[in-house]
Amino acid sequence: MFLPFASWLHKTSISVAFQHQVAWLWPTCETLHFAGLALLLGVAGMFDLRLLGFMKRVPISVVKEFMPWALVGFTLNLLTGMIFIISEPAQYFGNPTWWLKVTFLIIAGANALVFETTYGRRAAALPVGEETPVPLKIIAGVSLVSWLGVLWAGRMLPFLGAGVGAGL
Amino acid sequence: MDAFLQKLQDSDFGVWVSSAPTLLAYPTILMLHTVGLALVVGPIAVLSLRLLGVGARMPISIFRNVFAIMWWGFLLNAATGIALFISEAAEKGEQVDFYVKLTLIALALFTATRMKRLVFAGRDDTTVDRAVPPKARSLAVASLLLWAGAITAGRLMAYLK
Numbered sequence: 001m002f003l004p005f006a007s008w009l010h011k012t013s014i015s016v017a018f019q020h021q022v023a024w025l026w027p028t029c030e031t032l033h034f035a036g037l038a039l040l041l042g043v044a045g046m047f048d049l050r051l052l053g054f055m056k057r058v059p060i061s062v063v064k065e066f067m068p069w070a071l072v073g074f075t076l077n078l079l080t081g082m083i084f085i086i087s088e089p090a091q092y093f094g095n096p097t098w099w100l101k102v103t104f105l106i107i108a109g110a111n112a113l114v115f116e117t118t119y120g121r122r123a124a125a126l127p128v129g130e131e132t133p134v135p136l137k138i139i140a141g142v143s144l145v146s147w148l149g150v151l152w153a154g155r156m157l158p159f160l161g162a163g164v165g166a167g168l
Numbered sequence: 169m170d171a172f173l174q175k176l177q178d179s180d181f182g183v184w185v186s187s188a189p190t191l192l193a194y195p196t197i198l199m200l201h202t203v204g205l206a207l208v209v210g211p212i213a214v215l216s217l218r219l220l221g222v223g224a225r226m227p228i229s230i231f232r233n234v235f236a237i238m239w240w241g242f243l244l245n246a247a248t249g250i251a252l253f254i255s256e257a258a259e260k261g262e263q264v265d266f267y268v269k270l271t272l273i274a275l276a277l278f279t280a281t282r283m284k285r286l287v288f289a290g291r292d293d294t295t296v297d298r299a300v301p302p303k304a305r306s307l308a309v310a311s312l313l314l315w316a317g318a319i320t321a322g323r324l325m326a327y328l329k
Contacts, residue, residue, distance in 0.1 A: 027323060027326075030323050031319060034205065034319050034323055035209075038213060041206040042210020042212075043214055045210060046211070055230050058230055066214060066222060069217060069222065148203070151202060151203065155195070156191070159191060159195035
């Protein structure tokens, strides 16, 4: 179902344009993808650790002030990731490990959405030094595991379930 | 030197890393090298951003132990990096970009130790939180640029001859 889409995408002018620029575009985007990864995991990881009960003397709302930088990392990775997919769609759509990566991304996103819509305000109001409620700890745990899952699947996809192994 | 690097690459361990038919060899070692990257660069990047004024309500003293995380990440990446190097020693040992990467990492780590000494060493939490030493901002900029450079050089190892 996705492979016809992949072959259509591969023939679009934007994909062809990317394919012609692959020699510099690919390494550049990969570099940005790795820098974005460090930024996203660094900032989100710190926030998750706070929710798990580390750094209790700092209000959760203060730690959250760094979150726009996690979003910078995420946006960077979404854009560069889309460039990879658009230039070589079959390499991704045809690889089960990439779908696993997407699954982890959806879990991470849904988890963040649950936090924002249900516990975000309660977390921000949590007095300094107080033990975080279990649901918040679960959200933090799910976040850490799913982002590490994204990294794991992303790094494994050239080796696990791939026919093509560009950009090892 | 060439002969030594070739011998390294052809050693049982080198061959195991590069071509053992298991995901636990090259793929997992490479994946752990990326986890290590996040552990090293992530926390230091957050501290650098804080020193540059991001999240100004965050007490800087909270970052006192960030360097321990950085060194654990570095240990992981030194170990996985050595394994990856051995598996391709003949090629990578000839690559200028590889030595550029090592130099940038050394400079970035040196910058981190300077940062630790300037901002934290011998200063209690109240002093640390009162003000950022002006020179710490230049170190923060240097740290962000050097790690970005190290990531770039590292990524280019897969592309440059």
